[in-house]
Amino acid sequence: MVIKPRLKGGLALTNHPIGAKEFVKRQIDYVKSQDKYEGPKKVLIIGSSSGYGLATRISLAFGAGAETIGVAFEKGVEGKRAGSAGWWNTIAFNEAAEKEGLVSKNFIGDAFSMEMKDDVIKFIKEEFGGKIDLLIYSLASAVRTDPIDGVTYRSALKSTTKDITGPTINFEKEVMEETTMGVATPDEIKSTVKVMGGEDWKLWIEALDKGGVLSEGFKTVAYSYLGPKVTYGIYKEGTIGAAKRDLEHTSDVLNDFLKEKYNGEAYVSLSKALMTKASAVIPIFPLYAALLYKVMKEKGIHEGTIEQKHRLLTQMVYGNNPVIDEERRLRPDNWEMREDVQAEVEALWDKVTPDNFKEISDYAGAREEFMQLNGFDFDNVDYDADVDLDELAKLKP
Ligand code: NAI
């Protein structure tokens, strides 16, 4: 089968398994081109198969020699359907990790369930040396079933103040168009906090603690976003912002608990805006990202997911140059948030039109990043070649 890209707005309907290998390889190559660092040896990553969670796993494995457990929600080959991008990313990661003699174990399923937590804890106890040094919480999900009351909550990407209308990029049609983000009901705000807030992170820590699998000095980091003024309406003051503030509050609760019992730490890290499966579907966000890339690349301070996470880990979580704000949040988004960067983004934001957006933004770069998430647009992958799905279907993460 020959696999071609098919998009629907900010959603990729297809992905390329061979391209996924290249996607992972390039991130590994970056880490290997950097100095090795002293970090954790045993790591659990929730949301390990794509975006920031995958980049974190790659940095830890190939930069610090960590053995990793990944939890992700992905699909394998089903008939003519080639499986999800995160499925192939995980297989590619496994192959590379195994070559270096690094344990890489994967649990594919629902991280929100208690069953998943029990399975992971059992594995840590019986086959992973008994303890973990670090848990990374990098989930992005639209739905969560609360394991305690059994209710299924759906997150909504909505405003909490008023209708927000603004421009965005439609990668399918390659146009800049107006989108409107409607106002959430109180129920929708509550549901988004249920899905993307800190409750599940806390349940993981509680279960791991009860299971006796946290090491002395254990750390945990969850990924969040704040963003600048131009995105406040859709992010900071949106439903997702409400959920992220809940996540941040949870980090303080967890930090007190871990400090006391394990001399440990819990942090939230505010990451830079990047194109990922999760962010590409947020209204307005893709245009902001394309303008931001333009400015940051010109200034020589642009980072992709791997550079961003590698800096977080080597400089901040396991290094001596943490950037921390007054709310105790790690700030690898510090370059994105620089005044000169935001002033230039705002100036471009005022100038951008459907006619000039391809020239004045880094549209090409943002689109390439989006395509590469799904294994497309790599110059060294042959996209006309036949992909043997029957053969690939034998591989499991
Ligand atoms: P992503 O969509 O690339 O990754 C999400 C991960 O969560 C995948 O590994 C997926 O398999 C997993 N997942 C989803 N539902 C699951 C479930 N029920 N059980 C187990 N695994 C599940 O998203 P991305 O962008 O890497 O997001 C990760 C975190 O980083 C999120 O908290 C996001 O808000 C944050 N972040 C993202 C930024 C961006 O610009 N993309 C900026 C700052 C923070």
Ligand code: NA
């Ligand atoms: Na992730």
